[in-house]
Amino acid sequence: MRILKLALVVIFFVVVAVPLVSTKLATLGGGARPPAVAGTVNAQKAPFSSDPSLYVANESCEECHTNQAAHYALTAHSKTNLSKGSIDMIGCQACHGGAKAHVDYYQTAARFAKEGKDAEAAALFADEAKAKAASMRSISSLSSAESSALCLRCHEGSQGRSDERFNYRRSEHARHGVSCLDCHSSHSPKRSEALLRDTEPNMCYQCHAEQKATFAKPFHHKVPEGGMKCSDCHNQHGGFLAKSLRNSVNGDQMCVKCHSDKQGPFVYEHAPVKIEGCQTCHTPHGSTNPKLLTRNVVRFLCLECHSNTPGIVGEGTGLGPPTPSFHDITNPRYANCTVCHIEIHGSNKDPFFR
Amino acid sequence: MNALHQTRLLPLFRSCAGVLLWVVALSLGITTLAQSSVEKSETSQQAKEPENELERAKAAVAKPNEPKIKPETGRQWGIYSTTSSIEIGHRFVDTKGSRDRYLSDVNVRDGFRVLEYSLDMRARPGTGILFDTFKADVNNAGGDVAQNFSLRMDKTRFYRFDANVRRFNYFRSLGPNFALGLRDTDIRQQVSDYSLRLFPQRAVRVNFGYGRNMATGRFAPSYSYERDAFKLPSQTRWEANDYRAGLDATWRKWDFGFESFYRGFRNDPDIRSREGRDPGYFGDSGSFVGALTFLERDTPLRSRSIVTRANVRGSIGDRLHVLLRGLHDDERMNAPYVETTAGTAFSNARIISRVLTAQGFVERPGNIVDGGVTLDINRHFSISNLTNYTHFRIEGDTLTSQTSVQQPTTGAQQTILTTTAGNRFTEWESLWNTLSLNMTYGKKFSANLGWRFMKRDIELNGLYTSRTSTSTNVTSLPLDDSESINTNAFIGGFRVRPTNRTSFMFDVETGENNNSFVRINPLEYTRFRVRAQVQATDKLGFNGTFTSLDRTNPTPQVVNDSDMRSYTVAMNWEPKSRLMLDVGYDYHDLFSTANISYFVTGSQLRTGRSLYYARMNSVFANTRFGVTDRLDLFLVYYYIMDRGAPTISVGATDLVNAYPLRRHNPEARVAYRFSNNVTGNVSYRHYSYNEREFSVQDYRSNILTTSLRFTF
Numbered sequence A: 001m002r003i004l005k006l007a008l009v010v011i012f013f014v015v016v017a018v019p020l021v022s023t024k025l026a027t028l029g030g031g032a033r034p035p036a037v038a039g040t041v042n043a044q045k046a047p048f049s050s051d052p053s054l055y056v057a058n059e060s061c062e063e064c065h066t067n068q069a070a071h072y073a074l075t076a077h078s079k080t081n082l083s084k085g086s087i088d089m090i091g092c093q094a095c096h097g098g099a100k101a102h103v104d105y106y107q108t109a110a111r112f113a114k115e116g117k118d119a120e121a122a123a124l125f126a127d128e129a130k131a132k133a134a135s136m137r138s139i140s141s142l143s144s145a146e147s148s149a150l151c152l153r154c155h156e157g158s159q160g161r162s163d164e165r166f167n168y169r170r171s172e173h174a175r176h177g178v179s180c181l182d183c184h185s186s187h188s189p190k191r192s193e194a195l196l197r198d199t200e201p202n203m204c205y206q207c208h209a210e211q212k213a214t215f216a217k218p219f220h221h222k223v224p225e226g227g228m229k230c231s232d233c234h235n236q237h238g239g240f241l242a243k244s245l246r247n248s249v250n251g252d253q254m255c256v257k258c259h260s261d262k263q264g265p266f267v268y269e270h271a272p273v274k275i276e277g278c279q280t281c282h283t284p285h286g287s288t289n290p291k292l293l294t295r296n297v298v299r300f301l302c303l304e305c306h307s308n309t310p311g312i313v314g315e316g317t318g319l320g321p322p323t324p325s326f327h328d329i330t331n332p333r334y335a336n337c338t339v340c341h342i343e344i345h346g347s348n349k350d351p352f353f354r
Numbered sequence B: 001m002n003a004l005h006q007t008r009l010l011p012l013f014r015s016c017a018g019v020l021l022w023v024v025a026l027s028l029g030i031t032t033l034a035q036s037s038v039e040k041s042e043t044s045q046q047a048k049e050p051e052n053e054l055e056r057a058k059a060a061v062a063k064p065n066e067p068k069i070k071p072e073t074g075r076q077w078g079i080y081s082t083t084s085s086i087e088i089g090h091r092f093v094d095t096k097g098s099r100d101r102y103l104s105d106v107n108v109r110d111g112f113r114v115l116e117y118s119l120d121m122r123a124r125p126g127t128g129i130l131f132d133t134f135k136a137d138v139n140n141a142g143g144d145v146a147q148n149f150s151l152r153m154d155k156t157r158f159y160r161f162d163a164n165v166r167r168f169n170y171f172r173s174l175g176p177n178f179a180l181g182l183r184d185t186d187i188r189q190q191v192s193d194y195s196l197r198l199f200p201q202r203a204v205r206v207n208f209g210y211g212r213n214m215a216t217g218r219f220a221p222s223y224s225y226e227r228d229a230f231k232l233p234s235q236t237r238w239e240a241n242d243y244r245a246g247l248d249a250t251w252r253k254w255d256f257g258f259e260s261f262y263r264g265f266r267n268d269p270d271i272r273s274r275e276g277r278d279p280g281y282f283g284d285s286g287s288f289v290g291a292l293t294f295l296e297r298d299t300p301l302r303s304r305s306i307v308t309r310a311n312v313r314g315s316i317g318d319r320l321h322v323l324l325r326g327l328h329d330d331e332r333m334n335a336p337y338v339e340t341t342a343g344t345a346f347s348n349a350r351i352i353s354r355v356l357t358a359q360g361f362v363e364r365p366g367n368i369v370d371g372g373v374t375l376d377i378n379r380h381f382s383i384s385n386l387t388n389y390t391h392f393r394i395e396g397d398t399l400t401s402q403t404s405v406q407q408p409t410t411g412a413q414q415t416i417l418t419t420t421a422g423n424r425f426t427e428w429e430s431l432w433n434t435l436s437l438n439m440t441y442g443k444k445f446s447a448n449l450g451w452r453f454m455k456r457d458i459e460l461n462g463l464y465t466s467r468t469s470t471s472t473n474v475t476s477l478p479l480d481d482s483e484s485i486n487t488n489a490f491i492g493g494f495r496v497r498p499t500n501r502t503s504f505m506f507d508v509e510t511g512e513n514n515n516s517f518v519r520i521n522p523l524e525y526t527r528f529r530v531r532a533q534v535q536a537t538d539k540l541g542f543n544g545t546f547t548s549l550d551r552t553n554p555t556p557q558v559v560n561d562s563d564m565r566s567y568t569v570a571m572n573w574e575p576k577s578r579l580m581l582d583v584g585y586d587y588h589d590l591f592s593t594a595n596i597s598y599f600v601t602g603s604q605l606r607t608g609r610s611l612y613y614a615r616m617n618s619v620f621a622n623t624r625f626g627v628t629d630r631l632d633l634f635l636v637y638y639y640i641m642d643r644g645a646p647t648i649s650v651g652a653t654d655l656v657n658a659y660p661l662r663r664h665n666p667e668a669r670v671a672y673r674f675s676n677n678v679t680g681n682v683s684y685r686h687y688s689y690n691e692r693e694f695s696v697q698d699y700r701s702n703i704l705t706t707s708l709r710f711t712f
Helices: A002-028 A059-064 A065-071 A076-082 A100-114 A116-126 A128-134 A144-155 A209-214 A271-274 A300-307 B002-029 B048-062 B100-105
Strands: B074-075 B080-097 B111-122 B133-141 B148-154 B157-171 B184-198 B204-220 B222-225 B228-231 B233-252 B254-268 B291-298 B300-318 B321-344 B350-377 B381-407 B414-441 B445-468 B474-478 B480-498 B504-515 B523-535 B540-553 B560-576 B579-600 B604-628 B629-644 B655-658 B663-672 B678-690 B699-711
Touching: A002 B157, A059 A065, A065 A076, A065 B048, A100 A116, A100 A128, A116 A128, A144 B414, A209 B540, A209 B560, A271 B414, A271 B504, A300 B579, A300 B604, B048 B074, B048 B080, B080 B678, B100 B157, B100 B678, B100 B699, B111 B579, B184 B233, B222 B291, B228 B291, B228 B678, B321 B381, B445 B504
Parallel strands: B604 B655
Antiparallel strands: B074 B080, B080 B111, B080 B699, B111 B133, B133 B148, B148 B157, B157 B184, B184 B204, B204 B233, B222 B228, B233 B254, B254 B300, B291 B321, B300 B321, B321 B350, B350 B381, B381 B414, B414 B445, B445 B474, B445 B480, B480 B504, B504 B523, B523 B540, B540 B560, B560 B579, B579 B604, B604 B629, B629 B663, B663 B678, B678 B699
16 A cells, blocks of 8 residues: 555656646747637737727627527626626626627628628638637637636626635635536536536536445435535535535534534533534445444444543543443443433533433 | 247246336326326436527527517516426335335335426516516425425526525434434424525625524434433424625625624424333343333523624735635523433332433634635646634533432432532634645646645533532542644645546545544545546546545554545446436445454453444446437436455454445336427336345335426
8 A cells, every 4th residue: 555655646746747847848949839828818819808999799799699699698697798897797708808800800701702702701711810810719728727717707706605616716626627617508508507517416426426326325415315415515616624515604514504403512512523523423425324424333433432532641631431341332231322322412411411 | 949948938028028018008107197207317308498498598589570489398478588397296105124214214205296396487687677587496395305495586786586495304213223222213304595685796785694494303312211221202393593694895806795694593302201101121121120100301402603704805916816704603502401200210219200400501602714815826837825713612511400209119218419510611723724736737737736734722621520419429520631733734636638538637635634533643644536537429428436545543542544445437328318328336445443442241341443344336327218209218226235344353352343235226217208398207216125134124115106297
């Protein structure tokens, strides 16, 4: 295992170094710079330019792109058409860039065709420079960071649910190259809400296929039944906790949003509940063990902490009480700790949760 | 030889003919039966909806002088493009074996259902009078294990309203598995949330929200009384009501938010003993002579939480993005407790009356500050830092008093008074910081490297004293401990897309994490994940994932190791919109060992290991066949099998813990589209569950669901 870990770390650094080295070598060798990514350095489509001379009225797009415009008209994005904000934040051009050059180019071509100037039209289409200058920003050609940055211009703020996407730039999905467009589709969504490409959890399973197997276990949160969604517990846009977990409103673990009776506070709180988290004893997605416990027999779950922890050397006297000697685990009376210690999440009258 | 062939072929022929007849009968039968879908698979009717959606959109945006095209489904209702559907049906359930276990696992019951209802009305933003969008959805209403009701309305620039109500049915009765406790439950839980946002597209937004979470039903908590265990048939009822109000504002590149939140929680269970004399779980045998003849418990628990949150987010220039969030939480709980019992003590004395009163009060104030900074160094590199600081304090006090009037087997009646006093103080402070460097090279490569630092300080103080009128001794138990610890972890990963159709992802996280137990050393862990996604063609995709997690606790007394490996492969083939095959296999291997000490007969101490094994195989297959233009066939199969512990030799004091079981879950569904507006469904689901060690919990169940879906 140690060799495998070492090999993985080496592979990791090698793979990370490849593009760095190759880019550096290309520069040293006088190699051409990589072509500019549309929407980042191309002046014609400077991504966030608000120069009105680069834009046209949004109705111009509808004349050619009829289907897209019809579909767009009933989506949430078309609300931007009512906005009084900057022109680069409105309609099709908010994402695809200013269309002035694009419209001029095709209007000229249409005029040539109408006037029967086929040669001029052909020459216009053959002029790569003009064609390139007239091309709109293709979102699919952008890297995940670039396409996401485009979406975040509007969506990073508190539109929709408050602070939902505040942390996208620091999210696990962003770190792993998953962009907004991997889950959302402006023009061909399968779900009208949030323009999702597919329904939850099916969309999540496309990458996280292992969770589909987990949710098939006998005890699971009601995701397959449609009662819950992955995004109820995980903030796919990035949260403040590991694994993109959400907080409850009061900063507790998300679990207490539904399991409110476990929220406390209790006079005697079982330390793992608040301090360590529910996952100390429960596995969240699915399990063959009832109550989603990490062990199928409760006493093992308890003993793995409580038979060892008191009196840790150098750590004080220890709070976890040792198992009293009358707890004969061969006796059914003591086979299950929670038969007596029933208020295991916390008690308001007994330090031993009875 | 011919005769031999005939004897072999004849049963085969009969079987095929039987299957064919069954399918034909079902196809014909759906004309008279109401039918249903268990899986929400797309029928031929639903497959047409994307095309119809475009047609509806065109109709909605058509100018007055343009010809109107009527879509096949849905309608243009004034300015609204409208679609609606309803699927109603009935479930028939037949269970053999352990019905309790079936209900604990599956919990699908007989009855009428509104399997799906949907109403979607959309107008061009800003054109509606009361609303631009109205969307209502209902799923599995009428008694299924999870039911959903949702409503969304909005009027651009004026409001957005969301309502969501979910109902869950929880059933637990795992009788033979005593280790899982005596807490039988049959509970209905409802989680609902309503939110209203005013002026959603304006610079200043106002938010209001209300949430209600409640549970009612039967539950049977266990009770330890006079050395025996008693099951108390009781009713639970708790509810949490949340109210929130806040403001959001946008100014240039900055967003500001403020919200205030109040939660009130109440728990009023009705806890009583069984009628008559309850001899306890272990009866009157041996030393278990304790009995309960009367119990009534009144525990009207009340708590409240007041939360104030504020956040600010924005960009300084084009490259520096910052976020700051603060939260203050003030929680209190008041927990009175009155319990009256009568019965027999373990000493065989008759307990005439025992009254236990307790008054617990606890406060838990807390603060959280989160901060995030991202600097875009250039178009390839960015550096991010995410910080979380949490502090909370729990201060709890409780006093109990128990007056027991009892009649010993010999001698005079006694009155024994027992009082306890306890307090617990917990102070917790943590800092969690993740610094990461992210790289992006076009579409083909992205990578990240990071470092996570965690610091945690915990202080626990408390005292518990107990005094009894029959003794001059005072039992005191100090509850003091503290811990202060720093941990570090390394995170990293990369994603390579050599072509547009392939993606390889690797991520690793290794280091220490102090989330194992309180008071002991940090947990050393290494988690890595490798994922390959290959889109062989536009219609055929593969996904393979390997996940590994090794955890070790170096504390000498604990010696805890846990190794997990998970291997998953999945394939999705969808050559046509109505032909689909989605299959996968997952193998999950978990082995954990921990040193434990425990007592056996005669108070003899044993020291050994707790060994836990899970070796789970899972297969899932989801297929769809568009047999004709109108007829769809869906086949679904889930199989899980845990092989439990391998054949191993363990020490005499080692205890092996595993749960070998298997479950088959095949399902078939036939959907026939009578017209663009009506589809009939018949589905059949089967469960076959088998445990190796608790065969009394085995069950088989057959669920037939029939439904009709109307779209209009």
